[in-house]
Every structure is written in structure tokens, then in C-alpha cells.
Amino acid sequence: MYVQGGVVIGPGNSTTSTGDPHHTVRTAVPLTVGVEEEFLLVDARTFRVVPAAPHVLATAGGLPGELHPEGTRYQVELSTPVAHSATALRKELVALRRTLGRAARAHGCRLLAAPSPVLPVEGPLHLTDDEPRQREQHRRFGSLTDTLVSCGRHVHVGTLDVDTAVTVSNRVRPWLPTLIALAANSPFWGGRDTGHASWRAMAWSGWPSAGLPPHFTSTAHFRRSVQTLLASGAALDVKMVYWDLRPSLRWPTLEIRAPDMSPDIDTAVLQAELARALVATALRENAEGRPEPVLREDVLHLARWRAAHDGLEGFGLDPYSGEEVPAADLAEALLDLVAPELAAAGDLDHAAKTMAALLRDGSGAHRQRAAFARRHDLTDVLRHLADETETL
Structure with a gap:
């Protein structure tokens, strides 16, 4: 049990009511979900990143828009079609990962579902073929471009017009650290x-x-914020709006960009399930006329740092009070909050089992450190990541 903003959330009261204990507001239209996953390409023997993306993508083929390059030639990305169920999403992720994995092996590489290359990147950065934009990005931002060799998982939840996506984003923000x-x-x-x-x-x-x-106080505020990033030079274009959460500037979706990339398919599906359920919960709260959450911005920023520092095994910060709370309790509170929407989508059983496994077996960071501890050899970490990536 955990207190969120003065409301007790626990196993006994995970369903949100409108006041009538027998009635719960539901979203009228089922939400869709799509996932973008970024991967590193590493040499099958040394596990160092290799600039093989053009060759791997040419071999992989695939439908337009499903497999494509990322910011550097060390990376490839998949984009699933729009899915209406977690089962359909899982099927697409498995198929696209297999296609990329086969293509990588054909060029002496392994596919790595990892957020970082682990080992240092040697030599000059190999950028993609969009050279004028990449050169300008490197000129303007210097060593920050070294962080382009990193991979995340982006979850798109739709279909939402931009006005709705903006209001929903305010309700999802408190859960980004979790x-x-x-x-x-x-x-x-x-x-x-x-x-x-x-x-x-x-x-x-x-x-x-x-x-x-x-x-955001309004859609106009959102658009002004984007324009300020562009006008100030903080972003070359709208593609460089890198917020952890953003109303998509290309699709009718809300895009959650915060999660690290991870090799486990069940974890990928869990993140999509939680994202969709968070959006559905926010829509329900909007329909019920609930006030938007009031947060101290400094506390939310500290909660984000603590989440990045401790992960799932340590402590987090209650985004409302700033109090230190076990990170596992925050994760369980999130699951309790969105349980009604998970159940409505048919996702609750899988989400609960996958969450329980994460809390039992540890996060990806915990498992990487366990792999390193055996021989204090980072190639063991990379081999562990590559093997997990190929376990479908």
C-alpha cells in the first residue's frame, strides 16, 4: 500500500470510482499502441560496436517504415505497426527482431538490445547518411553527440488529437521516474x-x-515551448524535441520516450501495457473532471534523478511529497493505479506477472552487474545482453 497525493492506493482499492461505487468511467474508444526499439550492432567476437547499419538494413529488407537507420551507423531501429492488443504487439516485436538478428549475423554482427555500448566507442563517430544535418548537430552540440550512441524504447499511444495528448501528458508526468x-x-x-x-x-x-x-497549461503553451526550443538553438528541428514524454509532432499519439532499451520481450510488452493504461487512466480522470495533479517541479526532477540512480532495487521519491519510498513500492503503486484499465484491455494478468518477475529477479541494470560480478569482465555483460536479445 502506498499514498499518492493523499489517496491511498493498494490492493484493496485499485479501481477508481466516480462517486457511485458501482460505476467507473471508461474511455469510449480502445487505445492503440506502437513501439520503436533501437539496437546496437556489435562485432560477434569482440562485442565492440561496428558501423554496419547500412549493410544490415539492406539485407533485412522489410516493409517501408518498419526497419530503418538511427543517429549513427552503429544502430538500427524497428517500428511496429499500430497494434490493438498486447498479443499483436508482441508478435510484431518478435518478428522484426528476428529479421534484424538474422541480417546482423549475416554481416558478422550480433544485435544488442542495450541502451549503451558498455565499452568505449573507438575512433571518430560514424554518423548516418543525413550528413548536413548531422554535421550541424555535431558543430552546435559538440561532445553531446557522443550520447547518440545510446538506445531507448519509445511507446506511442493513440489515437489522440494534440489537445487531448497535451492534457493527458500532464497526468502521466508524475509517473515518468517510475x-x-x-x-x-x-x-x-x-x-x-x-x-x-x-x-x-x-x-x-x-x-x-x-x-x-x-x-502545459494549454496546447498553445505546448506549441510555444517547442518553438522556443527551435528559436533558442536548443533543437535543430522538431525531431530534436527529446522530452521523456511528448505529444507526437508527426502522429496522433502521445509518445513516452523515457525507458531504456532492454532485451527481454516481456519487459517491452509490459512498458507498452503500462503506457497505454496510464493514458487510459488519464482520459478517464479527465472525463470525471478531476483536477490535474499539482507537483513541485524540483521534486519531480529529483525523482527522475533518483530513479536513474537507484533503478528498481533502491529508493525513489514520491513525486508529490518528495519523501523517500522503496522503488518497488512505487512500481506496485503504478500497477495498482492502472489496474482497472489493464483489466479492461485484457493486459492485467501479463502485466502483473511480468512486474512480479522484475521485482523478484531484478532490473536489467541489476542483471548486468550480476553478469559482471562473476569474472569482472565487461564482455560477459555484453554476451549476456546479446544472448537475452536473441531469446525470443
């Missing part, structure tokens, strides 16, 4: 243990257009 803790999978960076569970979250927030989004 989503970061659940997905934490980047303790090693540049050949050493960073002391954080998700160093990617820390490194990526160095970009002036990244990190937590503002609390």
Missing part, C-alpha cells in the same frame, strides 16, 4: 560502472531539449 526505474538497464558506459542504474537517462538529459517536459 517508468525510468522499471526500465533501468544502463549501469555501464564507456567501459566502467557509472554508479547509476540508468546512465542513459542522465546522459540524454544533457541535451537542452531532453528530460522532463513542462507542465
Whole structure:
């Protein structure tokens, strides 16, 4: 049991009511979900990143828009079609991962579902073929571009018009640190243990257009914030709006960008299930006329840092009070909050079992450190990640 904003959330009262104990407001239209996953390509023997993306993608083929390059030639990305169920999403993820994995092996590589290359990247950065944009990005942001060699998982929940996506984002924001803790999978960076569970979250927030989004008072406020990023030089274009959560500027979706990439398919599906259920919960609260949550911005920023530092095994901060709380309790509180919407979508059983397994077996960061502890050899970490990536 856990207190969120003065409301007790626990196993006995996970369903939100409108006042009538027999009636709960539901969203009228089922929400869709789509996932983008970014991968590293590593040499099958040395496990160092290799700039093989153009060759791997050419071999993989696939439908337009499903497999494509990322910011560097060390990376490839998949995008699932729009899915109406977690079962359909899982099927697409497995099929696309298998296609990329086969293509990688054809070029002496292994596919790595990891947020960081673990080992140092040697030599100059191999950027994608969009050279004018990449050169300008490197000129303007310098060493920040080194963090482009990192991978996340982006979950799109739709269909939402931009006005709705903006209001929903305000209700999802408090849970971004918990989503970061659940997905934490980047303790090693540049050949050493960073002391954080998700160093990617820390490194990526160095970009002036990244990190937590503002609390938006209106759609006009959202558009002004984007325009300010562009006008100030903090972003070259709208593609560089790197907030952890954003109304998509391309699709009718709300995009959750906070989670680290991870190899486990069940964890990927869990993140999509939680994202969709959070959006559904926010829509329900909007329909019920509930006031938006009031947060101290400094507390939310500290909660994000604590989630990146401790991950799932340590402590987090209650985003409302700033009190220290076991990260596992925050994860269970999130599950309790969205349980009605998970149940309505048919996702509750899978989400609960996957969450329980994470809490029992540890986060990706915990498992990486366990792999390293056996021989104090980072290639063991990379082999562990590659093997998990190929376990479908």
C-alpha cells in the first residue's frame, strides 16, 4: 500500500470510482499502441560496436517504415505497426527482431538490445547518411553527440488529437521516474560502472531539449515551448524535441520516450501495457473532471534523478511529497493505479506477472552487474545482453 497525493492506493482499492461505487468511467474508444526499439550492432567476437547499419538494413529488407537507420551507423531501429492488443504487439516485436538478428549475423554482427555500448566507442563517430544535418548537430552540440550512441524504447499511444495528448501528458508526468526505474538497464558506459542504474537517462538529459517536459497549461503553451526550443538553438528541428514524454509532432499519439532499451520481450510488452493504461487512466480522470495533479517541479526532477540512480532495487521519491519510498513500492503503486484499465484491455494478468518477475529477479541494470560480478569482465555483460536479445 502506498499514498499518492493523499489517496491511498493498494490492493484493496485499485479501481477508481466516480462517486457511485458501482460505476467507473471508461474511455469510449480502445487505445492503440506502437513501439520503436533501437539496437546496437556489435562485432560477434569482440562485442565492440561496428558501423554496419547500412549493410544490415539492406539485407533485412522489410516493409517501408518498419526497419530503418538511427543517429549513427552503429544502430538500427524497428517500428511496429499500430497494434490493438498486447498479443499483436508482441508478435510484431518478435518478428522484426528476428529479421534484424538474422541480417546482423549475416554481416558478422550480433544485435544488442542495450541502451549503451558498455565499452568505449573507438575512433571518430560514424554518423548516418543525413550528413548536413548531422554535421550541424555535431558543430552546435559538440561532445553531446557522443550520447547518440545510446538506445531507448519509445511507446506511442493513440489515437489522440494534440489537445487531448497535451492534457493527458500532464497526468502521466508524475509517473515518468517510475517508468525510468522499471526500465533501468544502463549501469555501464564507456567501459566502467557509472554508479547509476540508468546512465542513459542522465546522459540524454544533457541535451537542452531532453528530460522532463513542462507542465502545459494549454496546447498553445505546448506549441510555444517547442518553438522556443527551435528559436533558442536548443533543437535543430522538431525531431530534436527529446522530452521523456511528448505529444507526437508527426502522429496522433502521445509518445513516452523515457525507458531504456532492454532485451527481454516481456519487459517491452509490459512498458507498452503500462503506457497505454496510464493514458487510459488519464482520459478517464479527465472525463470525471478531476483536477490535474499539482507537483513541485524540483521534486519531480529529483525523482527522475533518483530513479536513474537507484533503478528498481533502491529508493525513489514520491513525486508529490518528495519523501523517500522503496522503488518497488512505487512500481506496485503504478500497477495498482492502472489496474482497472489493464483489466479492461485484457493486459492485467501479463502485466502483473511480468512486474512480479522484475521485482523478484531484478532490473536489467541489476542483471548486468550480476553478469559482471562473476569474472569482472565487461564482455560477459555484453554476451549476456546479446544472448537475452536473441531469446525470443
